[in-house]
Amino acid sequence: MKVSLEHIPGNKGFPIVGELPNILKEGVKYFENRKEKYGEVYKFRMPTGMVVGFLGEKAAIQLLKNHGNMFNIGNATKELLGPIYPNSIMLMDGEKHKKDRSILMQAFKREALNEYITKMPEIIEQTLEEIRLQNTIKVYPMFKTLVIRIVGKLFFGIDDEEFLIKVNKAITPMGIAMVSVPVNIPGTAYHKGLKGRKYLSKAFLELAVQKRAKPGTDFFSKLCSATNEDGDTFTDQEIVDHLLFLYQGAYDTTSWALSNLVYRLAKAPEWQEKMREELKNIDLTQIDLQTLLGLKVSTMIFYEAMRMAPSVPLTIREVNEDWKISDEIIIPKGTKIWVSMAMGMKDPKYWNKPEKFDPARFSDKRQEHKKCPHSFLPFGAGPHQCIGRVFAEIIVKMMMTALLQEFRFSVPNDYKIAISEFPIMRPKDGLPVRFEKIAYQ
Ligand code: HEM
Numbered sequence: 001m002k003v004s005l006e007h008i009p010g011n012k013g014f015p016i017v018g019e020l021p022n023i024l025k026e027g028v029k030y031f032e033n034r035k036e037k038y039g040e041v042y043k044f045r046m047p048t049g050m051v052v053g054f055l056g057e058k059a060a061i062q063l064l065k066n067h068g069n070m071f072n073i074g075n076a077t078k079e080l081l082g083p084i085y086p087n088s089i090m091l092m093d094g095e096k097h098k099k100d101r102s103i104l105m106q107a108f109k110r111e112a113l114n115e116y117i118t119k120m121p122e123i124i125e126q127t128l129e130e131i132r133l134q135n136t137i138k139v140y141p142m143f144k145t146l147v148i149r150i151v152g153k154l155f156f157g158i159d160d161e162e163f164l165i166k167v168n169k170a171i172t173p174m175g176i177a178m179v180s181v182p183v184n185i186p187g188t189a190y191h192k193g194l195k196g197r198k199y200l201s202k203a204f205l206e207l208a209v210q211k212r213a214k215p216g217t218d219f220f221s222k223l224c225s226a227t228n229e230d231g232d233t234f235t236d237q238e239i240v241d242h243l244l245f246l247y248q249g250a251y252d253t254t255s256w257a258l259s260n261l262v263y264r265l266a267k268a269p270e271w272q273e274k275m276r277e278e279l280k281n282i283d284l285t286q287i288d289l290q291t292l293l294g295l296k297v298s299t300m301i302f303y304e305a306m307r308m309a310p311s312v313p314l315t316i317r318e319v320n321e322d323w324k325i326s327d328e329i330i331i332p333k334g335t336k337i338w339v340s341m342a343m344g345m346k347d348p349k350y351w352n353k354p355e356k357f358d359p360a361r362f363s364d365k366r367q368e369h370k371k372c373p374h375s376f377l378p379f380g381a382g383p384h385q386c387i388g389r390v391f392a393e394i395i396v397k398m399m400m401t402a403l404l405q406e407f408r409f410s411v412p413n414d415y416k417i418a419i420s421e422f423p424i425m426r427p428k429d430g431l432p433v434r435f436e437k438i439a440y441q
Helices: 020-027 026-037 056-065 074-081 094-108 110-132 139-156 161-177 189-213 217-226 236-267 269-279 289-293 296-308 390-408
Strands: 042-048 049-054 136-138 314-319 337-339 407-410 434-436
Touching: 020 026, 026 042, 026 189, 026 337, 026 407, 026 434, 042 110, 049 110, 056 314, 074 236, 074 314, 074 337, 094 110, 094 236, 094 337, 136 139, 139 161, 139 217, 139 236, 139 390, 189 217, 189 236, 217 390, 236 269, 236 296, 236 390, 236 407, 236 434, 269 296, 269 390, 269 407, 289 390, 296 337, 296 390, 390 407
Parallel strands: 049 337
Antiparallel strands: 042 049, 136 434, 314 337, 407 434
């Protein structure tokens, strides 16, 4: 008997666009409300067809870990990612994914990370210079520029600031296009994203020719000759496509992680002081990976900011075979399932007063994140777990060290951040923050 979605509760939303406008407007709340109305499993329509939302931290871990190979990511994301980021690692499953990921992992090995750490202070200094010129600055665009510089310089070996500005301009609409109605006519968000992709793909293909002729020490040059255990190498187009997605993967996620952290600390000056206390004597030109990862207070604060508003609140998989969730619910083969990592991070079953910014919940004494192994998943889990998670932590901790050593920062008492939550969180107004230079005696 052919299984259908008839027995699953839910709604279709608007013609053509379905529930997309509501999801863009409400973010994680959309899923919380639907859970209240329909229960943990329900259906809704996206521009690409009906999908199923399966909520709860256990659902998230089951889909992400993918034991028994019941789900795929390639079909699940192909309409969203395919046109803008073809050949990217998040479109791959099984052996192909494993092989390509093992090559990309070379950019995130301990030695590589320690090398990035030595190059980071110079790039961070450019951001500090921008802050020194202004009292109040919108931190989200500022951190986006920072991440563009970091990835551009460290992975691509690009030093040309003008080109990095062009990269920044091209990559922003690419992210937006992924969640736009796919209509490719001039003026649409989708068209702008495709245009950005065309520009960057061409520019980076030209760069590949240069890297092959004259390799540098950057990751791009290394990828040109990298092989996996079977001796396979990448074509220039594959290298460009993988690097473009690494750029996207790092870009708005890390900019949000930094912005969100600055916001939470601006609102909680006592925690800002505690983090400053831990970081004030660090010499960024001498620090190494182990020391950065071992910073206890900073780690607690970083985790708590991500728990409150994770950069990636949800993700998608597709069911490979009819999937029986319970006696009443069977999800048909080929159905796309949306899972929310964000909801488990706010569940009062695991988190004491989840709406409160309380970094001490991650302390050795309280360890709320260990009450359930699946309730804290800001970097995902399983085969597609974030490849850049340690790199992101390095960027965040190094940038915050530099900021906290030189400035106190604040937002007006009555300011409350307005977040656009989907697909990656971002502040709607760019998040203006006031910086005040610390006068040391
Ligand atoms: C705070 C910053 C970041 C957060 C919160 C974050 C979050 C995530 C999450 C949740 C996933 C899994 C998505 C899924 O399973 O569907 C993911 C995957 C990924 N991330 Fe990150 N990310 C961050 C930074 C970075 C950075 C800095 C890079 C690269 C330099 C990066 C590159 C990637 C890539 C390539 C994948 C796909 C991995 C695969 O499919 O095997 N991310 N990220």
